[in-house]
Amino acid sequence: MYTYIYDAALTDKKYSNALNKIEGKLTDLGLSGRICRLSPLRNLRDVVSDELRRLPETIVVVGGDSLLIQVIALLKGSPIPLAIIPLGESIKLANSFGITEDTAAQVLSARRIIAIDGGSADGRFFLKKALVIGDDLRIIVDDNYSVRPNKQDSVEVFNFLNDDEDCCLPDRPHPQSGKLCLVISRRDNSFLGKSRLVDQTMISCKHLEVIGEAVSGILDDSLELRQLNLFDCVPSAFNLIVGKQRNF
Structure with a gap:
């Protein structure tokens, strides 16, 4: 039923x-x-x-x-x-x-059912992306190395990106890759008040640890987390019914 x-x-x-x-x-x-x-x-x-x-x-x-x-x-x-x-x-x-x-x-x-990956942020599932907010961030990638975004950078963790979204990356995050994508973006503001994407870096990973001051996040543009530390990819987390014209 x-x-x-x-x-x-x-x-x-x-x-x-x-x-x-x-x-x-x-x-x-x-x-x-x-x-x-x-x-x-x-x-x-x-x-x-x-x-x-x-x-x-x-x-x-x-x-x-x-x-x-x-x-x-x-x-x-x-x-x-x-x-x-x-x-x-x-x-x-x-x-x-x-x-x-x-x-x-x-x-x-x-x-038409496909299995897609999900993201986990401290055990809370997200489908598409998580925005990371905090000061003096250090992000440990797959327990192997760390990156430090600049203060003005936007830090997001993606499970997938729509084809029509603003992105200058050569490979778009895909929800069947078995990996998440850490995306660090830098924008500048024009005199017309519009922001312009000037630089963007993507790191594919299975696990992230975020360290910093007052680290919080927003999952899928809706769910706010006051504290945020660990990200993981959950392979084939959901069975989703899709149409022929899906754009990922």
């Missing part, structure tokens, strides 16, 4: 027509299942925990990037396939997976 987790924002009437259309397609394709509608009284952690005990055939997130990222963090490497029907605000991840609102039902029916 399929489990559909609906974002709480989808109760807004402006999504009614789109939801009815999607649900009609799912019914026509024989993909009906259990619907879990999130609300202030229905906690996502409890919903995911309950549904994992039911062992559904697939967990389908109906919503945007934020809900998908939260569900991924709660799945913690479960082998149950995960899919998304993009609806609402911010659906860049779904686009990366080759899924649109119009094609989601067909993609779900086709069940």
